[in-house]
Amino acid sequence: MKTAIVTTTIHVPEALAGYCDNLRANGHTEISFVVIGDRKTPAETGDYLAKLANSKGFAIDWWDVARQQAWLADLPELDTLIPYNSVQRRNLAYLQAAAAGAECIITIDDDNHVTEDDYIGGHAIVGSTETLPVVKSSSGWFNSSSLLVTDPPKPLFHRGFPTCMRGLGETLDYGSHKGRVVVNAGLWLDVADADAMSHLDAPCSVTGYREGFDGRLAVAHGTNMVFNSQNTAFHRDTLPAMFLMPMGGRCGPLEVGRYDDIWMSMFVKVIADHLGDLVCVGRPLVRQLRNDHDLIRDLLVEIPAMRISNTMTRSLADVKFTGQDYGTCYLELIQHLRATLTRDGYSDDERAYLTGLYDGMESWTRICEGFVPTA
Numbered sequence: 001m002k003t004a005i006v007t008t009t010i011h012v013p014e015a016l017a018g019y020c021d022n023l024r025a026n027g028h029t030e031i032s033f034v035v036i037g038d039r040k041t042p043a044e045t046g047d048y049l050a051k052l053a054n055s056k057g058f059a060i061d062w063w064d065v066a067r068q069q070a071w072l073a074d075l076p077e078l079d080t081l082i083p084y085n086s087v088q089r090r091n092l093a094y095l096q097a098a099a100a101g102a103e104c105i106i107t108i109d110d111d112n113h114v115t116e117d118d119y120i121g122g123h124a125i126v127g128s129t130e131t132l133p134v135v136k137s138s139s140g141w142f143n144s145s146s147l148l149v150t151d152p153p154k155p156l157f158h159r160g161f162p163t164c165m166r167g168l169g170e171t172l173d174y175g176s177h178k179g180r181v182v183v184n185a186g187l188w189l190d191v192a193d194a195d196a197m198s199h200l201d202a203p204c205s206v207t208g209y210r211e212g213f214d215g216r217l218a219v220a221h222g223t224n225m226v227f228n229s230q231n232t233a234f235h236r237d238t239l240p241a242m243f244l245m246p247m248g249g250r251c252g253p254l255e256v257g258r259y260d261d262i263w264m265s266m267f268v269k270v271i272a273d274h275l276g277d278l279v280c281v282g283r284p285l286v287r288q289l290r291n292d293h294d295l296i297r298d299l300l301v302e303i304p305a306m307r308i309s310n311t312m313t314r315s316l317a318d319v320k321f322t323g324q325d326y327g328t329c330y331l332e333l334i335q336h337l338r339a340t341l342t343r344d345g346y347s348d349d350e351r352a353y354l355t356g357l358y359d360g361m362e363s364w365t366r367i368c369e370g371f372v373p374t375a
Contacts (some may be wrong), residue, residue, distance in 0.1 A: 001031075001103045001124075001127050002101050002102045002103055002104070003028075003030075003031050003032075003102060003103070003105075003106065003120065003123075004032045004033065004034055004097035004100065004104075004106070005019060005031060005032075005033050005034075005106045005107075006035075006036070006090065006093035006094060006096075006097050006104055006105060006106065006107050007034075007035055007036070007090070007093065007107065007109065007110055008035075008036045008038060008087055008089050008090045008093065008110070009035060009036075009037065009041055009045065009110040009370045010038055010040040010041050010085075011041075011042065011110055011143070011291070012042050012044060012045050012048050012273065013035060013045070013049070013110045014050075014320050014346060015033075015108075015110055015111065015114075016033065016049075016060070017052060017056070018113055018114045018121060019033075019108075019114055020052065020056035020058050021056070021114075021316040022117075022118070022119045023058070023119065023120055024056070024057070025312045026120065026121060028119075028120040028121075029058075031058065031120060032058065032060070032061065032097075032102070033058060033060040033061065034058040034063070034093045034100075035060060035061070035062050035093070036063050036068070036089050036090060036092050036096075037062070037063060037065060037068075037083050038051070038065065038084055038085055038086075038089055039065055039085055039249065040085060041064070042361060043138065045062070045064075046062050046064055049062045050198060055089040055179075061096065061100070061163075063092065065084070065097065067094050068089075071191065073359070075367065077146070077363055077366075077367060078092075078095075078363075078367050081360055081363055081367075083246055085249070086247070086248075087229070087244065087260070088109060088244045088245070088246050088247070088260060089227060089321065090297075091243065091244050091364070093107075094107070094166050094239060094242065095367075095368075095371050096241075098239055099371055100253070102236065103127055103235060103236045104126045104233055104267065105233065105234055105235075105236060105239075106120075106123050106231075106232070106233040107229050107230065107231075107232050107233075107234075108230055108231055108286070109229075109230040109231075109288075109291075110291075111288060111291045112188070112230050112231055112286040112287070112288055112289055113286060113287045113288075113289055114284075114286060114287075115189065115284070115285050115286060117283060117284035117285050117286055118284065119284050119286075121283075121284070122186060122282075122283035122284025123184050123186065123233035123284065125181045125216075125280060126181050126182065126183070126184050126233045126234065127180070127181065127182075128180070129179065129180045129181075130178065130179070130181060130278075131178040132177060132178075132179075132181075132216060132217070132218040133174060133175075133176055133216065133217055133218065134174070134175055134176055134177040134217070134218040134220045134278075134279065134326075135173070135174055135200050135218070135219060135220060135227065136172070136173045136174075136220035136222070136223050137170050137171070137172055137173075137220075137223045138171040138172075138173075139165055139170035139222060139223050140165075140222065140224060141159050141162065141170075141223065141225065141313075142172070142219050142224070142225045143157055143158055143166075143225075144158055144185065144187070144212070144219075144225055144226075144281040145157055145158040145187075145193075145194070146159070147187065147210055147213050147217065147282065148187060148206050148210060149206070149207050149208055149210050150205065150206055150207065151202040151204060151205050151207050152202075154202050154204050156192055156194060156198070156204070156206075157194060157195065157198065158193060158194070158225075158226050158227070159193045159194050159226070159228065159258070160195070160226045160242070160258075160259055160261075160263075160265075160305075160309065161226050161263030162309045162310050162312075162313050163309075163310060165313065171225065172244060173261070175220075176270040177218060177221075177278065179218070179276055179277055179278040180276075180277050180278065181218070181275040181278045181279075181280050182235040182236075182237060182238050182272055182278065182279065183227065183233070183234045183238065183268060183272065183279040183280065184232070184233045184234075184279075184281075184282075184283075185203040185265075185270075185279070185280070185281045185282075186233075186282070186283060186286060187206075187209075187282060187285055188206060188230070188231060188284075188286050188287070188288045189205075189208065189285055189286070189287045189288070190205055190206060190281040190287050190288050190290075191206070191288045191290040192204070192288075192291065193228050193230065193288070194301075195302055195306075195319055196293075196296075196298035196299035196302055197299055197302075198227045199295050199298075200296075203259075208285075209282075209285075213282070214280045214282075215282040215283040215285075216283060217278060217281055217282055217287075217366045218278045218280045219269070219279050219280075219281065221273040221276075222273060224266060224270065224313075224316065225263050225265065225266075225269055225279065225281075226266060227261070227279070227281065228261045228265070229260075229261035230286075230288070231284070231286045234268075236257065236372060236373075237325070237326055238268055238271075238272070238326050239326070239350075239359070239371060239372050240326045240327035240330050240365045240366050240369075240372060241264070241267055241268045241271055241327075241329070241330040241333075241365075242264060242268060242328045243262060243264055243360075243361055243365075244260040244261055245260050245261050245263065245264065245357055245360055245361060246260070246360060247276055247301070249353050249356060249357070250353065251304040251307075251347070251349040251350055251353050252304075252347075252349045252360070254300060254303060254304045255301050255304075256301060256304045256353060257298075257302065258298060258301055258302050258305065259302070259308075259309065261311070262305070262309070266309075266312065266316060267316075267330070267333055268326075269328040270316055270319060270333070271326055271330065271333065274329060275324070275325075275326070288344050296343040304350075304353075307350070308346070308350055308353075308354070311344050311346055312337075313346055314340075314345075315336070315337055315340040319333055319336045319337075320332075320336070321333070324363065326372075327365050327368060327372065330361070331362065331365055334358050334361050334362050334365075337358055338355070338358055342352060350361060
């Protein structure tokens with residue numbers, strides 16, 4: 001299966017050298033890279049990537065802003081949809097990878113560094129049909145960060161895991177299930193992907209997997225979860241639903257942010273369940289040497305998103321699908337979510353914000369029609 005690793009960067013992405021070494025050491029020499037720049041990306045990035053490609057022997061497709069603008073001239077709807085100076089430009093990398101024929105797309109952050117894990121080997125499960133260990137939660141939600149151990153020890157919740165679903169004392173049942181894997185969410189060492197309030201209240205370091213976990217777990221149909229857009233692989237079929245929606249709109253006085261990949265993951269999971277596909281978590285581990293963050297600002301933009309997510313858990317609970325592909329189901333989901341705006345207790349500000357968000361999601365699905373082969 002053709003595989004591409006994609007990222008956005010506002011730094012010279014020196015971490016990619018480690019990926020090249022890891023891939024070659026494990027015999028994965030046919031992997032390509034797509035790197036999307038932004039207006040803040042250093043001018044020397046293109047030269048660095050050209051030298052890296054020459055020295056390591058991998059194809060690295062570099063898209064600076066000028067090249068993006070030339071390509072987007074024929075896609076004005078997409079050009080308007082994806083802002084500059086935002087991680088959402090990673091959507092362009094997804095499309096470029098798909099257009100180049102990649103069936104497995106692996107998305108990383110530029111502060112994710114490889115470990116001793118066989119990186120591609122960990123993600124190679126995407127697209128295959130496997131019988132896997134599976135977890136089901138009595139609450140209907142599974143926290144993948146519970147698979148990790150921290151120093152000092154503490155309960156750890158994945159960024160964006162609904163606050164209304166925390167601390168419920170749910171029962172976890174384990175079994176096995178056979179299905180096609182369409183998403184594999186790798187986990188991380190050192191700095192966890194947790195909410196800003198967790199980093200502020202009780203900072204910790206992730207040291208590894210919890211005892212008894214071997215690095216591979218599927219999440220049962222009917223049990224929802226969140227995952228992020230770092231160290232995550234997905235099958236091209238899911239592309240119409242794998243949208244990092246633009247953030248930055250306001251609910252009342254507060255800007256909404258840092259939940260683009262979180263809401264994406266919630267939406268993809270319910271569609272995958274309907275289609276009989278599997279979402280996995282675990283391998284491979286990366287080491288997150290986190291870029292600088294203003295945790296107070298992170299917290300302020302997460303607060304309105306947390307409130308929306310708590311309501312959205314109700315909105316997702318009774319969605320019904322008839323479609324047989326991710327694009328059709330995503331449009332059905334958008335229609336359902338629009339209908340719940342007046343039913344599930346959203347505030348006026350939240351309704352106005354989400355109306356614009358859902359419009360953008362619908363535009364993305366239309367754009368993707370030219371990038372996902374018809375079955």
